[in-house]
Amino acid sequence: MASARRVELTEFGGVEVMRLVTAELPAPAAGEVQLRQTAIGFNYIDVYQRAGKYPLPSPTGLGHEAAGVVEAVGEGVEGLREGDRVVYMNAGIGAYADRRNVAADKVVKLPEGIDEVAAAAVFFKAMTAQYLVKKTHRVQPGDIVVVHAAAGGVGQILSSWAKALGATVIGTAGSPAKCETALAAGCDVAVDYAQADWVRQVIDATGGRKARVVYDSVGQHTFMGSLDCTAPFGLVALYGAASGPVAAFEPELLNKKGCLFLTRPSVFPHNADTQTFRANAADVFQAIEQGAIRATIGARYPLEQVAEAHRAAEARATTGAIVLLP
Numbered sequence: 001m002a003s004a005r006r007v008e009l010t011e012f013g014g015v016e017v018m019r020l021v022t023a024e025l026p027a028p029a030a031g032e033v034q035l036r037q038t039a040i041g042f043n044y045i046d047v048y049q050r051a052g053k054y055p056l057p058s059p060t061g062l063g064h065e066a067a068g069v070v071e072a073v074g075e076g077v078e079g080l081r082e083g084d085r086v087v088y089m090n091a092g093i094g095a096y097a098d099r100r101n102v103a104a105d106k107v108v109k110l111p112e113g114i115d116e117v118a119a120a121a122v123f124f125k126a127m128t129a130q131y132l133v134k135k136t137h138r139v140q141p142g143d144i145v146v147v148h149a150a151a152g153g154v155g156q157i158l159s160s161w162a163k164a165l166g167a168t169v170i171g172t173a174g175s176p177a178k179c180e181t182a183l184a185a186g187c188d189v190a191v192d193y194a195q196a197d198w199v200r201q202v203i204d205a206t207g208g209r210k211a212r213v214v215y216d217s218v219g220q221h222t223f224m225g226s227l228d229c230t231a232p233f234g235l236v237a238l239y240g241a242a243s244g245p246v247a248a249f250e251p252e253l254l255n256k257k258g259c260l261f262l263t264r265p266s267v268f269p270h271n272a273d274t275q276t277f278r279a280n281a282a283d284v285f286q287a288i289e290q291g292a293i294r295a296t297i298g299a300r301y302p303l304e305q306v307a308e309a310h311r312a313a314e315a316r317a318t319t320g321a322i323v324l325l326p
């Protein structure tokens, strides 16, 4: 029997609750593949789940995304064999591991040109950007789009993809240096939302027209400003809560701000069935191959230093993606 080193939690809280344990790993069951994972993607949802803000059962693993090599194939699995390089982002919690069994229909084979570290850096985040620019709002040439936290992992990919689709992209970020990163990622304008008048600066950058869609992953600190930056009949896509959850408010406010639409989407239901998941993954790989998006790796940590990775993310000390290396 193989063995696996993985992060396990028996309680929720600070970074110290993540413990690295070694355990036996059974052969893959029917419909599963066993992966030797070579790169793990950190995503901000891992922080919410570690801290207990998005509850998980206990004990639990952590992490949604990894890339690696198929080491063994369970009964009935078709289309995958030993040695295939694959990536996944929705195969159940527990990606923080060096070896793992996952359902074969939740993994996709990596194209030749995409290495495993780049795949783990980009896949979950790009699958998020994919539904945000293609489904939540189908970005059209000429759209004015606002992307908050535009120097972050999802933010950079979302900005460059919206730009490639012909939008004018206004990014926000938490410092002048991060604004430079947002511009390099494809934003036409970058606004430092640490400044008190950031909403005015964003509206000015739209020439007073305001945005067709605001992609808000920051939540509490930005949400009311997002409503003010959105054009009449426009959409606020609230897809995260890095600064904390948005407080309850009267729906009448959406009327007062210009008959706005509000949605709170998630990447998982957008990729729940295998056929849609594979089609979306193909769209992501094509966007990478065409240069519409790229993997920008801000930091790499050995899996043993997972606590450092979480600390850096929570301290807003990162740009681009964080990758954990088993």
Ligand SMILES: NC(=O)c1ccc[n+]([C@@H]2O[C@H](COP(=O)([O-])OP(=O)(O)OC[C@H]3O[C@@H](n4cnc5c(N)ncnc54)[C@H](OP(=O)(O)O)[C@@H]3O)[C@@H](O)[C@H]2O)c1
Pocket (backbone or CB within 6 Å): 042, 043, 044, 045, 124, 125, 128, 149, 150, 151, 152, 153, 154, 155, 172, 173, 174, 175, 178, 217, 218, 221, 239, 240, 241, 242, 243, 244, 265, 266, 267, 268, 313, 314, 315, 316, 317, 318, 319, 320
């Ligand atoms: N709904 C979905 O389908 C979905 C899927 C994936 C990710 N998400 C969300 O998308 C967001 C980005 O995820 P990511 O993994 O790419 O992370 P990330 O953007 O690399 O990191 C989060 C960023 O949020 C900003 N931020 C603002 N206020 C913050 C605060 N009080 N504490 C910490 N960060 C703060 C920081 O950028 P500045 O320093 O520039 O402010 C920080 O770098 C997260 O909110 C995540 O939950 C949602």
